[in-house]
Amino acid sequence: MLPARCRCKRRDARLAAQYLALALVNAGVARADDSPPISQQCAGERVFIDSCLPCHQSGSGSGLDLSAPGTLARRALTAAQVVRDRTMPPWLPSSAGPPLRHSRALNGVDRAALLAWLESGARSANSVVPSETATEIPAVLTVRFGEGWSLSADPGLSVRSFALTPLVAQPLLIGGFELVADAPGVVHGVSLLWDQLGYGVRLDASDITPGYEAVGDIGLHASGSAGAISRLSPRLILPRGYAIEIPRSAALVVEAHAQGRGKVESPAATIRFLAASADARIVHPYSFSRVRPAVLTAAGDAIGVSVRAGSRVKSIEVLAVDMWGATTRLLTIPAWNEQFSEPWFFDQPIALCEGTRLEVRSTANPAAELLPLDTHAAAMSEPTVVVLVADSCASDAQ
Ligand code: HEC
Structure with missing residues (x-):
């Protein structure tokens, strides 16, 4: 029998419905449906x-524009290969584990x-290439890095x-967040952490060039915790219904990953922080590695996971093991x-009991x-993982 503390985490249907509603809204946004009727296109082109195309048109995040028919025709065999x-x-991620939002995995027929x-x-x-017109969402905070x-x-x-x-x-x-890079594609990604102790600022100040050459972890808190x-x-x-809290008077540590592309480039970019609804549940980060698992201090709902690892790592499995030894696979x-x-x-x-080990x-x-x-390879020779969890008992008591 599960203890009462653990049962309290079973979410009510309302939250599940909110979650589903968001998934539907997002699916609608991703497919801004002004594409031509399906009958006019062969299945492969569709x-x-x-x-x-969402990533391979002009100005999209990949930096590789394949939208012009001539460009695609020249690269069609490379495209087939990849x-x-x-x-x-x-x-x-593989399909082992809970379903993930916005999976891009192709089914066999489409492939x-x-x-x-x-x-x-x-x-x-x-001849018409659908272009997604990204609607502007007002930012509550805008930050530049990499200058x-x-x-x-x-x-x-x-x-x-x-x-x-x-x-x-x-x-x-x-x-939410938005990454607006000066040169799309050069910055692969950023992970964030809010530092209230001032360590990051000191590290940055001790390096005369912009930023410092290290990962953005502060003590036991892994970058990505925000x-x-x-x-x-x-x-x-x-x-929908979840938020990350920016504490007051904290410094933002941005860990940026970028890759040279055959010419000297500036990876400078802007991060726009988007507002959450006032009644959203705040998610807490649990960061862990192979040698240092994390233990949930309260029952909660895991909403997402991010991983940092270098090329020395081949496969990764993120697991939640409850106090009775039952294992839930979170990501493979x-x-x-x-x-x-x-x-x-x-x-x-994903509902997790108090005492669950990540x-x-x-x-x-x-x-x-x-x-x-x-240095780069050494810092990332083992995966560092952050799982975002919202306390469930606290909100049930409301
Ligand atoms: C979520 C974004 C995304 C989607 C969706 C996507 N790509 Fe890419 N693609 C990228 C990124 C990022 C790169 C790497 C660009 C670079 O070299 O920095 C890339 C690279 C490529 C390359 C160049 C590979 C090489 O070795 O030169 C080809 C070709 C390509 N993609 C084709 C495709 C095809 C075909 C699809 C659809 C099945 C697709 N992409 C879907 C993001 C995406």
């Missing part, structure tokens, strides 16, 4: 428009239709952290690729172990 080897569309179309030269049956950081042409991934002092006077509730955004979905809206990534890391959110919140297991990538262990 899959391309739905599953590839679809065949399952690099594209990018989606690292086959897309491959057939690409391999036959990707000839377009329509003066010049990224070398070298194709290696770089990580740099920046401590910024927007210093809000009153705590703010955040329902959310993360990736170029794969530059606008991230948390599931069979073939890790740090280029396509992003925060993942569950379709439905663990991560991983396997090593033997090929990467032959490469020199530089």
